[in-house]
Amino acid sequence: MKTDDTQAHGFVTRHASSVTPHALRDEKGIALLTSVLLLVALTVIGIAAMTVTGMENKMAGYGRSAETISSAAEACMGTAVKIIQDTIDQGQLPATYLANASPAGPVPVANGPTLQQEIMGQSDNNPDTADASPNTTAPLFNFAVRGDIDRLYAAPKVGGSLQFAGGYEGTAGGAAGGGVDIYYRVDCIATNPALNTRSRITAVYACTASGETCLRKV
Numbered sequence: 001m002k003t004d005d006t007q008a009h010g011f012v013t014r015h016a017s018s019v020t021p022h023a024l025r026d027e028k029g030i031a032l033l034t035s036v037l038l039l040v041a042l043t044v045i046g047i048a049a050m051t052v053t054g055m056e057n058k059m060a061g062y063g064r065s066a067e068t069i070s071s072a073a074e075a076c077m078g079t080a081v082k083i084i085q086d087t088i089d090q091g092q093l094p095a096t097y098l099a100n101a102s103p104a105g106p107v108p109v110a111n112g113p114t115l116q117q118e119i120m121g122q123s124d125n126n127p128d129t130a131d132a133s134p135n136t137t138a139p140l141f142n143f144a145v146r147g148d149i150d151r152l153y154a155a156p157k158v159g160g161s162l163q164f165a166g167g168y169e170g171t172a173g174g175a176a177g178g179g180v181d182i183y184y185r186v187d188c189i190a191t192n193p194a195l196n197t198r199s200r201i202t203a204v205y206a207c208t209a210s211g212e213t214c215l216r217k218v
Helices: 021-090 109-119
Strands: 003-008 011-016 136-140 143-156 180-192 197-207
Touching (some): 021 180, 021 197
């Protein structure tokens, strides 16, 4: 035990010190434990911050991917409507839309005759689909985009005379010239297997033979 000597009135008094080797060891142990706990806490906070940042980056990436794939599907919609209107106006599928054109178009060559029949009213509600036998195919924004065009039916224009669809005479041909709305369903699918993403948009358009733009109904 450590002692301190104090002299008073000729006498030497010994006082025992309150600091012992055991107490010093306890204080060192507490300091070490505190340091370890502080280090662990800082480590946990750092890992949590890195995890949150990583999740935020992933969520932002997913958001950008979702926007891009939706844009790809919408672009397919726009292409399909243009094909419908141009085919109606010219009475046949323009060769520039075929895949063997220069530059290559979105319509597979083997599917060209079928698509023309569908648009011109010779094959209403054709069972082909965007998944199985698409009418249009094109890579866009690193996505594989496939589209299907189906002619549903023709109906008299609102306020117009009651006329019938032209059938094999051609869309709005014969007695139906200019008096009907022709309804088409367009189904577009954009996929990216590498990212495991997929977007599908289906809409119904009403088109005419008067050169007007097709209008989206549903």
